[in-house]
Amino acid sequence: MYPNSLRALTEYTGPFVSVYFEDSHDTEDARTRLELSWRGIEEELRERSAPDEAVEALRSAVLDAPPAVGRSGRAFIAAGATVLVDERLLGPPVRTEVRVSELPYLVPLVDHGPVDLTYLVAWVDHAGADITVHGPGGVHEETVDAVSGPVHQAAGAESAGYGTPQRRTDDAARRNVSAVADRVTHLIDERRLDVAFVAGEVRSRSDLRGALPERTADVVVELDIGARGSGDHDEELAHAIEEEVERRRLAAMDDAARRWSAETGRGSGLAIDGLDDVCAAVRDGSLETLLVGDLPEVTVVADSSPTMIAPEPDALSVFGVSPARTLRADEAVPFGALHLDAEVLRVDERIDPRDGIAALRRYAT
Structure with missing residues (x-):
């Protein structure tokens, strides 16, 4: 991708x-x-x-x-x-x-390479959260502070009864977690973030997930990498983000391979393989997803347009154009896909396309 x-x-x-x-x-x-x-x-x-x-x-x-x-x-x-x-x-x-x-x-x-993963990282405890957003507008940092008074019970305080320090502490903690949940939800909705990485105290992470609406809780990934303000966890955080990116990459590959196999079985014309047919889908603009396998070192011909490409000159002559350039297929086909705003995925043993390249069309031709 x-x-x-x-x-x-x-x-x-x-x-x-x-x-x-x-x-x-x-x-x-x-x-x-x-x-x-x-x-x-x-x-x-x-x-x-x-x-x-x-x-x-x-x-x-x-x-x-x-x-x-x-x-x-x-x-x-x-x-x-x-x-x-x-x-x-x-x-x-x-x-x-x-x-x-x-x-x-x-x-x-x-x-x-990275996918376009937009996300936030929230380091939480029952006093609030430190939040960093990595979204379309760049990096944004903010802190949600305690909004309800102390959340840590003093030593020797009573432990039960309405209005006791314990009860007030629990109520304050719930309100603070709710405030963090509201802010996290707002940021995810407003900036259309893909993932919310939540780190910090175990109970705080659990309480925050429970306070989030279902649509937001579904994109939460909990990280057991330290408490709020506990120091430098850049390497652990980077590893967690890489794992999530790789999980999404593999899921996209799985989904595309299943779709390609299913459409091939149906004979719908939406699944194609081989350099000839893939180039045709680039030329007619129907390419939706390019699936790149072990593409050999072969060339294509093209005119000045990045999408008018073909393995042989004869395929261009029907459009009234003559080849002006000879290009490497592993450069020209993905670049043509980029012009069409098509998705590009790497495939492995999930499918075995002819010429090491396959595609899904937006529509049958």
Whole structure:
């Protein structure tokens, strides 16, 4: 799946520089290894005649960025002096990829890149919560403070009876949890967030989930990684977010594979496989979901349009156009899908498409 930020790529022309490499920060010499990796990448970029301004922009983006947390990878796509994609990958790529080509290379982002996950993190206790929102408007932080007086019973206080310190403490805690629940619900609804990660005291997490409406409780993921204000838990939080992203990625793959298999069995025309038919779906605009498997190093021909692509020139001649470019299929087909606002998913052994590529159409043709 592509982050929405990639749509901006369609507004630029090549050559594009696409770079994917490991930048794990889990050893004492991580900085040295990063600099050595970049040195090798830059040398390869020079050999491939990458524009100087792109190399300079990428050097700054790579070496000036804050270090990763644990094992990580990076993805960069640049055009001219503009770095269009600068993403932390969910894991290191299998190998370093360096390309200078007419189109951006997007497949590794499908393998390892982030989905458009919008979420909040709420560190809760019975006095309130510290909330951080990662949504369409960027990062927003706020605190929901205690609204009902003390929530911790003083030592030696009475423990029963209406109006006793214990009862007042419990009532205050419930009101505070309710206030947090109201705020979390508002933020999820207002910003259309995908997930609410809730960390903090076990009872506070449980009480908060119980105070949320069902639609909101359904997107809560509880994290047992420490109490509110207990210190730095960035690595544990990053791991939890990665797990949720991967869970969603696998669920999307499962769903697409089931749909593709079902439509293939029905003979509805909505499920197609093979480079010929997939290119046809790109040309006629019916492509809904592109399923990329082990696509071999083959080429397609195209005119100036990113969606007028075909494995052979004859397929374009019926449209009255002549091929003007020869492009790598693993660049041209995903880029055409990007222009159509189609979803792009990686598939594994769930299906075995012809030519290593398949698709679902929006409508049968």
